[in-house]
Amino acid sequence: MATRPEPDGDGESGATLRAAVYSELRHRLITGRIAPDVPISTRGLAQQLGVSQMPVRDALSRLAAEGAVAIRSKRRITVPPPTPARLEEIMRARLLLEPEAAAQALPYLDGSTIEALRAADAALDAALARDDLHGYMESNWRFHFLIYRGRPQSLLANIIETLWMQFGPLMRTVYGRVGTAHLTDQHHRAIDAIARRSEPALRAAIAADIADGMALIGGLDKAA
Incomplete structure (x- = not known):
């Protein structure tokens, strides 16, 4: 998001700023840029985004209501640490929803979408080759949502993205x-x-793509 400071009040510009901060933090969660069980600093995020702490607090409160972060106190805000059981639950929900979302989007996916998917997949392959975890997760997110959001105003895509807010940091x-x-x-x-x-x-x-992710969960305890 833009780092230019804007008013934090209740007017239109304040609402726009709060929405932008929420969207940015949501994206950071989805792509794994906020790690589990690491304290989240509202002051640090505000400095990174070039805003006051108020819209950051608002965004974190909204994310907490969606189950993506846990607010224990003003000084203790984290993404809950992963457990194999939690990961499996999230992945099984993905397995139920994402093949259906892709099927619903298929009639809307044209040649330009295919080219964008090929570009996203090439970026993913390049990230894997250089062991770039953030690059991999960013490209993987882009690939999947190019498909799911192919259908205009897809309710399933919105639900899946909320799941990915919990999936990203855990994976x-x-x-x-x-x-x-x-x-x-x-x-x-x-x-x-x-x-x-x-x-x-x-x-x-x-489904096979999601199943591959589920298979990795079995290695979590072994690698711990």
Whole structure:
């Protein structure tokens, strides 16, 4: 987001600023840029974003209501630490929702979308090659939501993104412990399914991609 300070009041500019801060923190969670069980500083975030602490506090309160962060006190705000059971619950919810979201979006995915997906997947492959965890998670998020948000005003995409707010920080921990070297790229299968307009193949590719992530959860305790 822009780092230019803006009014923090209740007017239109204040509401716009609060929405921008919330959107930025939401994206940082989704892409694993906020680590679990590490204290979150409202002052530090405000300085990074070039705003006062008030819109940051507002955003964190909203994220806490959505289950993405835990506010114990003004000085103790964190992303809850991961557990295998919690990760499995999130991944199973993804497995239920994301193949359906992809299937619903398929009629809206055209040639330009396929090219954007290929670019996102190439960036993902490059991140894996250089062991760039943040680059991998950013490109992976972009790939999936190019598909899910292909359908205009997709309710499922909004629900899935909320799941990813909890998925991102937790999977950052998993990838950090067990590595990304053994991740299988199922994205080529998804792109091929979209190009062939095959709903069953697209559902299968998305499900396989999520299943690969679920398989890594089994290595969490071993790598701890």
